[in-house]
Amino acid sequence: MALLRDRGITLGRWTGRPGARLERDSGDPDVARMREAAVAADWTTVRGLLEARPEHQDRTQLLWAVGNTAGVERWIVEVLQKEPESAHALTVAGIRHVSWGWDARTSARAENVSRKQFEVFHSRLRQAEGWLYEAAELEPGWTSPWYVLQITGRGLEIGQVTARRRFEAAVRRDPHHLGAHVQQLQQVCKKWGGSHEEMHAFARESVSRAPGGTPLARLVPDAHIEEWLSLDPGPGAEYMRTREVADSLGQAAEHSYRHPDFERAGPGLELLNSFAMAFSLAGDRASARECFQATEGRVTESPWSYINGSDPVAAYRKHRSAAGR
Incomplete structure (x- = not known):
């Protein structure tokens, strides 16, 4: 060929x-820098990297870099206490609790997950949802909170109708957002x-x-x-x-x-x-x-x-x- x-x-x-x-x-070198800053609990750098990446460029990878870093759940709560109306901090706290929730659930089949694991999983996802809705209210033009809400919704089994509404909320803000479409593909499988x-x-x-x-x-x-x-x-x-x-x-x-x-x-x-x-x-x-x-x-x-x-x-x-x- x-x-x-x-x-x-x-x-x-x-x-x-x-x-x-x-x-x-x-x-993307910024993703590695984000991960390093998350490990170091360097909120100034984390926030700076997010602020430098416009929403229309899709911040999905940057968010997961910090969201998948163990220990962020401890220091991001302290950031929220100091900056309760920071949409960046709320979104980071939300995505970290999503990842942390799945850590508790594990990737095992549902029949192999204990009741206690599910309780922790759902508790962390519900906490994430609260922060993500706050972020969406503070920054109504952002796609990122709605993208993460697609994931919490699947974990909390909100159903296809509500899940579709969250996807539509994301793509109203960014019609070709890859992350939102990938999550909706999973939702309808x-x-x-x-x-x-x-x-x-x-x-x-x-x-x-x-x-x-x-x-x-x-x-x-x-x-x-x-x-x-x-x-x-x-x-x-x-x-x-x-x-x-x-x-x-x-x-x-x-x-x-x-x-x-x-x-x-x-x-x-x-x-x-x-x-x-x-x-x-x-x-x-x-x-x-x-x-x-x-x-x-x-x-x-x-x-x-x-x-x-x-x-x-x-x-x-x-x-x-x-x-x-």
Whole structure:
């Protein structure tokens, strides 16, 4: 397949296969700085990094960098006591309590989670919701609080109607917010009370409404991977190799990374990894090679952790070799 010089990706002549490495932050140095500041309880730096990143640029990764850092739940409460009307502090407190809540619940199946774990989980999510609603009132134009409220809502099982309203609140403020769309895709998937049909329809419609080069096209391979995960190995392999899957992946590729306006930086890297895995499972080696080449050996945890949770890089390497790269 020809290199994609005029189709969104320009790589030059192939000179060999690069080594594979896990790219935690999609190449965004501010995410690493945010994580360091969170560990150091450096609120001034945390706030400064958030203030420097406009809402329309999607602050999702920055928020999770601080939200996933253990210990933030202690010092952010002290910040709130000093700055009770800081929407930044309220949002950080909210997202940290979401992550902290899931720490208590764990990733185990519901039947393997104790009543006490669920009580702690729900308590932390309810606390998060209170802070997030306060942040939304203080900054009515922000998307971030509504994005996090989508996650608390799923954990608290608020139902599809209310969940949809939270998604709509987020996209009224930012119509193509990737994080909000990723959360809504999860909300409408079968395991959370939706269906495969609703999930695929949501992915298709979201991509069709977005401009060319959109990172939202990642929803299409993600939806196929989600259905593949729900099936036993044999039926899953058969599903991924259907003409319907091949056609939808191809159409989404044309509207995203094959488009001249596509940007590989940031969310584009995770999109390329999602397409690489989906095309690999679909048996389309040429398209998989195209995506592997474009990633330049930079591996994102999602979606490869679905294949090998302890070593997503190993999963990436295995499928890259199978694709002939």
